Amino acid sequence: MTGLKRATQLLTTPFHARTSAANLQGRWGPWAGYRAALCFGDVDMEYTAIRNAASVYDLCPMVKYRFTGPDAEAYLDHLTVRNVAKLKPGSVHYTLWCDDEGKVLDDGTLLRHGPQEFLLSCQERHLPWMLDAATGYDVTIADVTTEIAALSLQGPTSAAVLRLAGWDVSDLRPFRMLKVDFGGAELTISRTGFTGDLGYELWTSADHALPLWDHLMAAGALHGIRPIGTDALNLARLDAGFLIANVDFIPADQALRHDRARSPFEIGLDWLIDWTKGHFNGRRALVAERAAGSEWAMVGLDIEGNVSAEGSILYLGKKKEVGYITSAAWSPSAKRSIALAQIRRPYHESADIWVEIYAQRELQYAKLMLKADQTARPFYEPARRRTTPPQAF
Amino acid sequence: MIYDAVIIGAGHNGLVAGSYLARAGMTVCVVEKNDWVGGAAVSRELHPGFTYSNCSYVSSLFRPEIMRDLELPRHGLQILPFEGGAVLTEDGDYLGMHRDHDANRREFARHSLRDSEAYDRYARDVQRHCRFIRPMLMRTPPDPARFRPRDVAELAWLARKMFELPEAQIAEMIRFWTMSISDYLDQYFENPVIKAYLAVSAIIGTALGPMSPGSAYVLLHHYMGDVDGNVGAWGFARGGMGAVTKALTASLQAAGGEVRMGSGVDRVLVSNGRATGVVLDNGDEIRGRRVISNMDVKRTFLKHVEEKELPGEFVDRVKKFKIRGSSGKLNIALDSAPVFPALPEGSTHIRGDLHFTDSIARMERAYDDWKSGTFSRDPFQDVMIPTMIDPTMTPPGKHFMSCFVQYAPPKIHGGEWTDADRDAFGKTCLDQLEAYSPGFKDRVLHVEVRTPRELEAEVGLTEGNIFQGELTFDQLLFNRPVPGYAQYRSPVKDLWICGSSTHPGGGVMGAPGRNAAAEILREAGQIKGMRDAYPVL
Ligand SMILES: Cc1cc2nc3c(=O)[nH]c(=O)nc-3n(C[C@H](O)[C@H](O)[C@H](O)COP(=O)(O)OP(=O)(O)OC[C@H]3O[C@@H](n4cnc5c(N)ncnc54)[C@H](O)[C@@H]3O)c2cc1C
Numbered sequence: 001m002t003g004l005k006r007a008t009q010l011l012t013t014p015f016h017a018r019t020s021a022a023n024l025q026g027r028w029g030p031w032a033g034y035r036a037a038l039c040f041g042d043v044d045m046e047y048t049a050i051r052n053a054a055s056v057y058d059l060c061p062m063v064k065y066r067f068t069g070p071d072a073e074a075y076l077d078h079l080t081v082r083n084v085a086k087l088k089p090g091s092v093h094y095t096l097w098c099d100d101e102g103k104v105l106d107d108g109t110l111l112r113h114g115p116q117e118f119l120l121s122c123q124e125r126h127l128p129w130m131l132d133a134a135t136g137y138d139v140t141i142a143d144v145t146t147e148i149a150a151l152s153l154q155g156p157t158s159a160a161v162l163r164l165a166g167w168d169v170s171d172l173r174p175f176r177m178l179k180v181d182f183g184g185a186e187l188t189i190s191r192t193g194f195t196g197d198l199g200y201e202l203w204t205s206a207d208h209a210l211p212l213w214d215h216l217m218a219a220g221a222l223h224g225i226r227p228i229g230t231d232a233l234n235l236a237r238l239d240a241g242f243l244i245a246n247v248d249f250i251p252a253d254q255a256l257r258h259d260r261a262r263s264p265f266e267i268g269l270d271w272l273i274d275w276t277k278g279h280f281n282g283r284r285a286l287v288a289e290r291a292a293g294s295e296w297a298m299v300g301l302d303i304e305g306n307v308s309a310e311g312s313i314l315y316l317g318k319k320k321e322v323g324y325i326t327s328a329a330w331s332p333s334a335k336r337s338i339a340l341a342q343i344r345r346p347y348h349e350s351a352d353i354w355v356e357i358y359a360q361r362e363l364q365y366a367k368l369m370l371k372a373d374q375t376a377r378p379f380y381e382p383a384r385r386r387t388t389p390p391q392a393f
Numbered sequence: 394m395i396y397d398a399v400i401i402g403a404g405h406n407g408l409v410a411g412s413y414l415a416r417a418g419m420t421v422c423v424v425e426k427n428d429w430v431g432g433a434a435v436s437r438e439l440h441p442g443f444t445y446s447n448c449s450y451v452s453s454l455f456r457p458e459i460m461r462d463l464e465l466p467r468h469g470l471q472i473l474p475f476e477g478g479a480v481l482t483e484d485g486d487y488l489g490m491h492r493d494h495d496a497n498r499r500e501f502a503r504h505s506l507r508d509s510e511a512y513d514r515y516a517r518d519v520q521r522h523c524r525f526i527r528p529m530l531m532r533t534p535p536d537p538a539r540f541r542p543r544d545v546a547e548l549a550w551l552a553r554k555m556f557e558l559p560e561a562q563i564a565e566m567i568r569f570w571t572m573s574i575s576d577y578l579d580q581y582f583e584n585p586v587i588k589a590y591l592a593v594s595a596i597i598g599t600a601l602g603p604m605s606p607g608s609a610y611v612l613l614h615h616y617m618g619d620v621d622g623n624v625g626a627w628g629f630a631r632g633g634m635g636a637v638t639k640a641l642t643a644s645l646q647a648a649g650g651e652v653r654m655g656s657g658v659d660r661v662l663v664s665n666g667r668a669t670g671v672v673l674d675n676g677d678e679i680r681g682r683r684v685i686s687n688m689d690v691k692r693t694f695l696k697h698v699e700e701k702e703l704p705g706e707f708v709d710r711v712k713k714f715k716i717r718g719s720s721g722k723l724n725i726a727l728d729s730a731p732v733f734p735a736l737p738e739g740s741t742h743i744r745g746d747l748h749f750t751d752s753i754a755r756m757e758r759a760y761d762d763w764k765s766g767t768f769s770r771d772p773f774q775d776v777m778i779p780t781m782i783d784p785t786m787t788p789p790g791k792h793f794m795s796c797f798v799q800y801a802p803p804k805i806h807g808g809e810w811t812d813a814d815r816d817a818f819g820k821t822c823l824d825q826l827e828a829y830s831p832g833f834k835d836r837v838l839h840v841e842v843r844t845p846r847e848l849e850a851e852v853g854l855t856e857g858n859i860f861q862g863e864l865t866f867d868q869l870l871f872n873r874p875v876p877g878y879a880q881y882r883s884p885v886k887d888l889w890i891c892g893s894s895t896h897p898g899g900g901v902m903g904a905p906g907r908n909a910a911a912e913i914l915r916e917a918g919q920i921k922g923m924r925d926a927y928p929v930l
Contacts, residue, residue: 025493041493042476042492042493044474044492044620044621044623045474045476045492048473048474048782051471052471052473052631052782052783052784053782053784156784157784160789222789222790223784223789224782224784304924305927305928306457306622306927307930330621330622332472332620332621333466333471334466335457335460335461335465335466336461336466359930361930366930380466393784393785
């Protein structure tokens with residue numbers, strides 16, 4: 001029994017001692033084999049911390065790969081669609097990678113720690129594929145997921161919290177990193193995040209996790225710092241218009257039904273592709289798709305009314321089925337009912353898109369057919385997200 | 394230049410109306426007497442580095458449809474839900490509020506096991522009333538004395554909504570709309586502290602006591618709003634309540650509207666029975682195809698329109714419109730967070746509304762003082778410290794405290810308030826705070842004390858009534874402000890009224906301004922850019 005328990009029990013992250021003490025209602029969910037807090041007790045207040053003060057989110061379950069070696073840059077350039085040569089040491093970029101058919105495998109952030117050292121943080125696991133692709137490159141690939149403790153500190157007062165913690169981030173621009181010393185260990189602070197607000201991600205070694213947590217909480221005491229769970233983060237990321245693998249698209253190597261795979265064009269991320277940099281994985285297929293056109297489009301929708309359209313189907317002129325919602329919510333920040341949706345081309349350009357919502361109220365369904373207008377993403381974008389030096393709140 | 398619309402007053406309703414009109418393509422000029430916008434939704438820095446919510450201090454009623462139409466989030470508006478709240482009792486205990494249902498039930502049970510379980514039925518019943526009233530907020534009331542098709546259709550809609558309900562509920566509703574909150578709560582609860590907490594919403598801004606018939610409706614008026622669909626919940630506007638009118642001003646200006654501050658309207662120009670513009674105190678004249686007043690109905694018609702332009706019966710009704718003030722306010726800058734020893738250390742209660750009136754009887758006694766023409770010696774205070782949540786209003790660790798106080802009469806023993814009266818009122822409130830939070834006074838950096846006199850002088854609220862007129866049943870719906878003129882029009886052609894004196898009444902709600910704009914645009918054949926109320930499912 002204990003053997004079975006050991007084998008199947010969800011793992012805990014290096015922050016567990018603190019997150020479990022703070023989780024008032026035992027609301028945990030599995031995330032990549034880890035026990036992740038869905039909510040610490042009040043999702044509204046947690047979401048509010050992201051948009052009003054400072055929030056702390058445990059990022060440890062994110063999969064992290066380290067790439068080192070003289071060919072690391074060339075290798076990653078080949079692997080991913082964006083131009084890695086343009087990524088300077090000390091910088092971060094958001095990127096994605098495709099299979100040979102030009103279908104998306106995953107997206108993630110690539111941190112360049114040095115000329116020959118990178119860290120890739122993503123949702124899904126790709127080790128065999130990455131190792132296979134490394135043939136002929138002088139690059140070492142390591143799964144460092146368990147070695148690194150990562151925390152996301154997001155919200156308008158996050159820069160003020162870091163300053164009180166002893167780290168001046170006033171010159172740190174979006175997508176840049178700063179390395180500081182923390183209790184003898186190296187701590188990387190990157191101005192990145194998944195909330196579309198002012199925010200930072202902090203990366204250190206797993207054995208420094210708890211001191212880092214305590215240090216931040218103390219520094220943020222007067223700045224409204226609060227641990228948040230996945231539910232609140234998910235709402236904020238939707239405001240920001242960010243996609244999640246296996247929510248907004250199915251990674252090509254996991255798709256059982258082959259028509260479920262999507263190209264970067266089809267999830268609105270073709271802007272990441274550098275067509276000039278030479279060959280990269282999936283390029284041939286993507287060049288062909290660029291010429292021939294794609295089947296799907298990812299759009300942002302502004303839906304009338306205030307009922308979330310999660311899991312709904314889209315219609316052209318209330319009749320012809322043309323797509324589906326991948327994520328939706330009432331956005332407390334945008335004060336709009338927002339959604340990410342897949343629409344079959346060319347209907348993605350139609351102004352006559354409707355969403356059919358089945359809203360369950362006290363067991364019975366109210367059926368609604370609501371107008372869905374295309375709208376720009378991010379759905380909500382406060383100026384403080386990009387301002388450098390950062391605002392005080 | 395002749396504007397399509399000249400609006401008197403940059404209160405939130407004037408700004409809402411102006412923004413809608415500007416978005417529909419009209420040229421708009423809003424004239425404000427003060428050097429700042431906002432009316433009773435205003436934030437000023439009265440102590441260096443401290444932003445106040447000088448009048449209104451919490452948000453729930455502001456219609457989300459309006460925020461969306463006018464793109465207020467893009468113009469900087471953020472509403473923050475808050476947690477917490479407590480009544481501190483005279484015997485040193487407290488009743489604390491929790492957002493979590495079961496935590497709240499356990500806390501109620503500490504005071505009365507029976508009441509803790511009665512709360513759900515009470516909450517459901519109040520929600521039922523809310524569901525009935527919410528769809529009415531963004532509709533122009535019908536005029537039952539006329540037989541125009543729209544009035545008939547609207548009356549029929551109202552009747553249908555009413556008769557959709559089972560008979561027992563219709564009876565219940567009519568009872569509710571006319572009852573006292575004390576009688577209403579007695580149907581559910583036995584514990585005085587629980588009743589005292591729940592009765593609060595029924596007396597806020599009202600010249601009624603908890604035992605006065607009609608006070609139950611006022612409770613509903615405070616419950617029918619929401620924060621992101623959470624009906625009955627309240628929140629803070631990030632940056633103080635002035636953030637609401639700041640965002641509205643930005644939205645108005647983005648749509649091409651103008652705001653002129655610093656000189657008020659002396660009188661409305663009327664020629665041949667039509668409003669043609671306004672003359673300001675400084676003598677400037679601003680011409681408009683229509684004039685829309687955000688001032689209360691009394692101020693508008695009794696002070697700024699020549700009486701000869703108005704029918705006698707109308708003037709008489711306006712004179713009799715009930716607008717008795719009942720509230721005062723202390724705005725306090727604090728050097729550090731106050732400590733309330735009764736509250737458990739580290740609890741979230743201090744982040745919400747704090748009260749010291751622990752029984753309905755005490756509340757009623759406070760009202761007795763008002764009736765006898767003086768401020769309450771043992772006042773009711775609704776105390777909030779928004780900076781417990783909002784980082785933008787004060788430096789970290791410092792706080793802004795808003796104390797809404799009842800009761801304070803428009804006149805003291807029939808005479809005008811003096812500075813000494815005001816200071817005595819302020820001292821009474823501060824003494825009460827000190828009693829529940831020893832050392833409180835030492836933390837105080839600055840206090841703004843506002844009685845009905847100050848509210849009237851600054852905001853123009855006649856008699857200091859915070860809702861631009863009492864929310865009693867005889868002054869609601871098609872009777873607000875006066876029968877025959879509930880559709881934002883006046884006896885003077887092209888002179889409109891859009892403030893809280895009109896349906897659906899006071900509070901930072903925006904609905905009066907929005908509904909007035911809808912009527913104006915409908916008449917001009919230009920209605921657009923205005924969504925209907927979200928359906929109640
Ligand atoms: C102390 C207090 C606390 C309150 N608390 C809350 C609360 O927490 N939550 C809530 O929802 N509601 C609250 N209210 C009620 C709410 O603030 C008001 O009902 C609402 O703000 C009124 O808005 P309005 O636009 O209708 O009118 P007003 O805000 O009264 O605007 C009228 C405007 O007209 C201007 N004006 C007056 N005369 C002239 C003139 N001659 N020329 C030019 N301009 C003129 C005034 O300066 C003002 O700007 C409170 C009110 C007060 C006073």
